[in-house]
Structure formats: C-alpha cells, structure tokens
Amino acid sequence: MRHLGWGVVVACLLSLPSFAAGASLLVQVTDQNGQPVADAVVTVVPPAPWSGAANLRSTSRTIDQKQLTFMPYVEVFRPGDSVVFRNSDSTRHHVYSFSPAKAFEFVVAPGESAAPLVLDKTGVVAVGCNIHDGMISYLYITDAPYYARTDARGRVSFDALPPGRYDVRVWQPRLPPGRPDLRERALVIAAGESKTLAFPITLRPDPRQQFDREHTHY
Template sequence: MFTFPQGQRVAHFAAALTVALSSTHVLAFKAQVRDQNGAPIEDAVVYAVPIDGRLPHTRPAPAMIMQKNKMFMPLVTVVQKGASVDFPNHDDIGHDVYSFSDPQRFELKIYRGASHPVVFDKTGVEVIGCNIHDTMIAYLLVVDTPYFAKTGHDGTATLPDLPRGSYRVLAWNYRQHDLDARSEQTIQTPAAMPVTFSLQLDPR
C-alpha cells in the first residue's frame, strides 16, 4: 500500500483541516436599522435564522430585566426560546410584574428583591408592565435562534458568532405600529456589510 512521506501527510492534513474550518468559520455580522426618515434606530433587534434549520445544541442563555427607580431596565430584551428571565426588584417599594401577551401570560405578585424566574417557551413579543405603576413598561422579544443582537445609538447591531451559511435575517423594534411586523432579508455569509434595514415607526 502506498503511503505519503511524513512531511506530505502533515501537509495534506493541514490542508484538509483548513477546508473544514473555512466551511464553518464563525463571522461577525453587522446590520444597520433605520427609520422611514433614514435616522438610526436604537434598541432594534436583529436576529438570524438558519435557512437549513440547524441550530447549535446549547442551552438558551438566561436574561434579567430589573426594576429600579420605577423603571424596567433594560427597556428592550431579546432571548432565545426556552430561556429563563429574572425580574429582580431593586426599588425599596413593591412591584407586581405581569404580561397579558399571548406568547406567555404571567404575573409575579407584589414583591421586593429577588424574583422567581419565568421561562419563555414560545416565540413572540411580550409587553411587560407593573400592576401598581402604569408608567412602567418593557419589551421582551423571544426568538427561535441564538443569533441575535440589539442596536446601539448609531443603529448598528453586531452578531459576533454567526457561522457561514444562508440565513433569514429579521429586524424588529417596539415602536412599530404592528408589534408583530418584521423587516426581513435573506443573506449568505460572508455578506457585504453592513446590511441595512428600514422600519416604519410610529411618532414618539
């Protein structure tokens, strides 16, 4: 049986490894989200869903939405379906946290300090409030992918760990008239970046 000399075997192995790694190489993906006037949108969510349906077998990362100074912080949170979310109360008064949204109706009766985590096992938008303080509001977007990010002041979102492949990339913001609306593009990574989305927002 013919065998490669030692040096050639190493070279062939290195070449094969390079090809294997390049096929799944993880990339940073950037998107910009702007409104109908071209202004950047802060707190928009951008998420990527693999067209082939393949997702990493990892446990969804937990999240936290705290209450402080009679406000929810952060205003917008995004998690993968199946994630648990804590709602700690850092005020010196009680809060009663609830949501009547279809994906997951829940209520955390008046409490201070730590909360019982809530697991969100359906996708969609959760509008979260306080039964005692009507001005308190937060938005939780539950998505079926671990590849997501929020935009900053400049309207840019960066998904740092997006493997090569084909994706449906969607953008969402809580100021849209229809909370279930998405702007969607199909992309192949690596893609020319940033990819730009335009959302129609209601006036503040």
Template sequence: MGLLLPAWSGTLQLQVQDKNGKPLPEAIVFLESAEAKAAAKPLKGVEVAQVARQFKPAVTVVTPGTSVLFPNQDTVRHHVYSFSPAKTFELKLYAGVPANPVTFDKVGVAVLGCNIHDNMVAWVLVVDTPYFGRTDAAGRLTLDNVPNGNYKLRTWHASLPTGAPAAEQAQAVGAAAAPVLVKLAGSSI
C-alpha cells in the same frame, strides 16, 4: 475549553435605519433558518430588574426555554405582568426577588407592565435563533461567527406599532458579505 465554531462562518455587518432614514439604535436583528432553530439553546442568568420604577433593560432578547428573573430593586412593591400571546404571567405585588423565574417558551413579543405603575413598560423578544444582536447608538450591529447559509433576517424595534411583526428580508451569509442596510418601516425615534 474553546468554543467550537462551524468550519465555514461569516460576519454580517448591518446598518438599521428608521422610516425617515435616521440610524435606529436599540433595534433587535436576528437571523432565522432551520439550522439556526436547531442551534438555539435556552440562555442562562437573564434578568429584567425594576429600578427607579422602570424595567432595566427595557428590551430583553431570549431564546425559547429561557427563564427570566424579575428582581425588584425599588423600595416600592411591583406587580409585573404580561397578557401577550407569547407569554401570559403575573408576579403579584412583591419586593425583592420572586421565588421563581418566568420561563419564556413561545416565540414572539411579550409586552411587560406593572399593575401599580402604568408608565412601566418593557418587552421580552423570544427568538428561535442564537444569531441575534442589538444595534448601537449609530444603528450599527455586527454579527460574528454566523454559519454560512441563507437566512430570514428579521428586525424589530420597540417603536413599531403594538402587535406589528418584525420586518423580514432574505439574507445570505458568506465569507465576504457586504454591509447590509435595513430600513425599518413603521419605526421612528
């Protein structure tokens, strides 16, 4: 069975830089519109593991309604929590795999921590769009098969101050779009 794509879709090539003009790896870029929101569906099989007393991956992007499993692959127990407005939850001291995943149903950033290991931090970014991606080591990202139209392009990075919203700019997507440069103020690596 093939993937059905809109009759008119384009490719968006992006270069994300920090406030000093350096390429920004691991930036999350997403496109918002009413049509994108309608196309967003919960993702399947999402995990944020605890490995070597760190969350892996450090940043996870999901759509509303996505359930995330938090397997503990360490030999010590963890107490994973978030008190963020986007999602408040606690998985009290556990080893192995919790019985139930955590469902993220509200758009925003959930900061994760471990009540036992204070150095452990991660983020779950909940976006209302299926059009998102992560920049590579050179700060580049290509979003393919994006329906032509007008979007709000938003960019987020873990180095932004806590609680800072994702930067935004208007963005049109068409068949022959030029590369887009995004400079993320407030971020640095």
C-alpha cells in the same frame, strides 16, 4: 520521507482557500428620519429548519426595576430560558403580562426578586406594572440560530456565519402592532465575506417619552 517543518505547515495552512473562513454581517437599523434605532432585535435565519437550539443550555436573565423603569427595555431569550424580575426601587411593583406567549402576574416588594419564570414559547411578551403605567418592557423569545439587540448606534454584528442564504429580520417595540417582523429576504453571504446591511424602518412615537412629559411636574 522528510517531516515538514512548522514553518512549511503554517505556510500551507495560510494558502488554503478562503471557504474555510466564516462570513461576517453588520446590520445598521435607522428610523424614518435616518436616526439610529436602539433596542431592535435582529435575527439571521437560514431557510432550512435549525435544530441546534435543542442542544443549547437554558439561561436566566434579570429585568431590573430602577427609578420606575424596567431595565433593559428589551431583552432577548430562547425558549426554555428564564426571566427574573428584580425590584431595586423603594416602592412595590405589580408586574404583569397578558401576552399569549406568556401570561403572568405577581407583586415584587422593594429590594426583592420574583421567582424565575420559564419562557417556553417563541413570541413577544409585553410587560407592564399595574401600579405605574409608564413602566414597560418587552421580552423577545426566539429560536433563531443568530440574534442580537442593536446598541445606541443602531448596530449589531454577526461573526463567523456559515456561508449561505439568510433572511434577516428586525423587530422593535415601536413598529406597528400585529405585524410580523420586517424582513430582508434571500441575503446571500459568501465564505469569508464581510457584508453591511442598511435596514430602515418606520416607528411610532415612543410612549415612554410621552409618559415622562406628562409627569414632569411630579
């Protein structure tokens, strides 16, 4: 029996059916005025429970404080990840949260960082500064297998998704409070397919802009 040359092997691999390829999904989030929405968390969730999170390694992310602003405004974590609050300002900050997912309170001196804080529950943690009312940040803790935060164009993309049926969920701090994530149910993605999903949402005014307007004389 003759051995096949590499050219024949490659040609055979290229001729395999497309079900071996993963699917891709682009999500575009816009507001009620058709403008792109940044800092929205998009999760892609299969109907069956996902157990892969137990095998993921925990990570630590830093929320910096610069010019009386939390950076980033929204950050995404998995249960078991840690957050570190860094103070890059010349004034101290009193960082706190009363959120059920994680309540805490500590003072961070200029040029210092707080000890890592483990986020062990899913949910949204609203973070403020007890000294500077205009400072606010949100920690979104999810066990979804696929997640991303929209960029300035209001977009996120997911590559190499296994084909199947998914719920696509969107959360943003300016959505009405006390409601679950907005959801696009039963999105079916075929093997090798590239799909785009337009996701319009209705948002409340940005409270950070209101604070800036009230303090422009400082």
